[in-house]
Amino acid sequence: MTKKYAKRSLPVVDRYINSNDAGKLLLRVSLGMLMLFHGVHKLQYGYGFVESMLLKGRLPGYLSHGILLGELVAPLLIVLGLYTRPAALVQAFVMVMAIYLVHSHELFSVTKQGGYALELQALYLFGSLAIFFSGAGRFKVSKSGSFWN
Secondary structure, three states: OOOOOOOOOOHHHHHHHOOHHHHHHHHHHHHHHHHHHHHHHHHHHOOHHHHHHHHHOOOOHHHHHHHHHHHHHHHHHHHHOOOHHHHHHHHHHHHHHHHHHOOHHHOOOEOOOOOEOOHHHHHHHHHHHHHHHHOOOOOOOOOOOOOOO
C-alpha cells in the first residue's frame, strides 16, 4: 500500500501552522491589544462620562471605575495569558454593559456600507467569549495548567 500524501518538508513549521495554540495566541494578543487602546484613551482623557451613562441606566455610578478593570487590566491579563478566562469574562461583561448603556438603540441597525452597526462591539464580545471557552493555550506567561488559564 502506497502513501498518497506527500512528505512534509518542514515539520517544525507544520507544527506551528497546525497549532490551536498559535491561533489562541493570535486571538488573545489582537483582541487584548485592541481593547487596551480604549482603556489607555479613557485613562488619559477621563471616563467620567461612563458614570452619567450608568446613572441614566439606573445603575450605581461607582461602577464606572470598573471600566479600568475591563479595558486595562483584563486586556493586559489576556495578552499575557494570566488568569485568561476570568479576564475574558470581565472584558465580555464590559462589552455587554457598553452595548446596553451606549449602543442599545443600534442593536438592529446597519451602517451606510451595509455592515452591522455593532460590528466592533460584537467582535470584542464574542472574541472575549471565545477566549473564555478556549483558554490561553500553550503560549502564555503562566505555566499553570489550571482552569483559570
